[in-house]
Amino acid sequence: MTQIKGYLVAAAALSTLPLAANAEDVMPKFTISAGYSHALAVDRDVNRQSDDGMGFFVGVGVPVARYLDVEFSAYHHGYGDDAPSRPLEWKENGAQADFNFVFSRNRLFSPYVGIGGGFAKNKIDNASPKVDDSTGFFDAGLGFKSYPLKSTVVGLTFDARYRWTKSDDLRNKGWVGDKRMEDVVLRAGLVVPFGLPAAPVAAPQVAEVAPPPPPATEPKQPTLAAERRFTDVLFAFDHSDLSTKAQGDLDSAVQTINELSNQYPNLRVKVDGHTDWIGTDGYNQGLGERRANTVKSYLVRKGVSADRIDTNSYGESKPVASNETAEGRQLNRRAEVRTTDGK
Structure with a gap:
């Protein structure tokens, strides 16, 4: 639990950093992200028969308003063995949708807070009885995106969320000791923006132009x-x-x-x-x-x-x-x- 609190404090501190001066705003039409995902089991020491989950994620984000993004993602976690008496092959696959409220579109540091939910499928093939459980979950957290390269062809993304998962089947078969599981899910990876327009040919700023003088031999038009x-x-x-x-x-x-x-x-x-x-x-x-x-x-x-x-x-x-x-x-x-x- 102390380790988890440390991660959350660090993430919260990052979200309060001042924005870099003169950094440009970035708001693509959509983004694609991918990277490492780590599920820290909050209740592991009490009633969870597994270690942390490690895996990957892929996601698509769409800015729908000036300060609101919708992000869809899929992930995979494999959980380690915390019960020596029974070797574990616990795999979790899931998909989720989150609403991220963006504080700034700053190119170097764009922080947000988010809420959302999704569904996960937990399978333990070597359990007796076998576990094949589809569950729903809710999450809330914070994160940021950053495009350190001025060309904004690729950026960095970090996200920390607290997740509540309903787990009746896992509880009934003895793998968790409560009706829900609680995790802190950390994600870090790369994000690629799409929909940035090609640079048009710059036209000169048009200044106020006085009308041409009328011809000496013709009336004014x-x-x-x-x-x-x-x-x-x-x-x-x-x-x-x-x-x-x-x-x-x-x-x-x-x-x-x-x-x-x-x-x-x-x-x-x-x-x-x-x-x-x-x-x-x-x-x-x-x-x-x-x-x-x-x-x-x-x-x-x-x-x-x-x-x-x-x-x-x-x-x-x-x-x-x-x-x-x-x-x-x-x-x-x-x-x-x-x-x-x-x-």
Whole structure:
């Protein structure tokens, strides 16, 4: 029991470590993990006729929200002999599903707490009578993932969980002395992320461009003058509020928009919201909409008619820079503002 407490204290201490400064966020579409699994029998000294279980696990994790993952895994444990009078061939195979509540998507240290459950099949072929028991269990614990390589092609995963297993058949046949078994299950292995987008060709940031001067011998073309693209409004990660700089950029745009509105009665203002690739498609679609609506509300407060403004969200579908770097993701967290003649 003292050894088990030591493992749990160490795992809890790891989950409270400060996040590395300037580390990037990582949120793949899904992950595949595999590694070593060790079941420490909490009740071994009292009523368990076996040593610890040792084996392996494989798992698939899916981020379903900004701070929530669902992980499905399968495992195998072989238990050693703790009863010299009867040699033991105890094998356990199981599958489980867990909900992991993620504190941070930090690339170097992404801690979480989790709860879940599953089913296990315990077989002792050389027992008399033979044991072939299918049982259900619940678990709760904590862990973390880390991608120390900047390319994030592979990472590390560690997980510690307390497991409660119903064990009527094992109890009835004398292998455990209670209706349930209690274990601390430790897992350590490698995790491979999938769904990280290929780096798109970076497009230059488009600055506000003044309309070309009219030809000396021709009248001014209103449709050309009405077409404007303003400085992109940039946002912080997972935010839709405006920074001081963004408000200043919009103030400059408002002045031009109001001047154009006087000249072109049918002027339209287009506001398109965008995100980086971190998060699900649905979440990013909504985040892009919130960013576009924030810009629209600010323009209206500054005097632009709400009837002139059209908003749209492209989510993560139209990056202007590489999502593989922090700098590129910053450029992709944006709202684009432009004007057109609505005739």
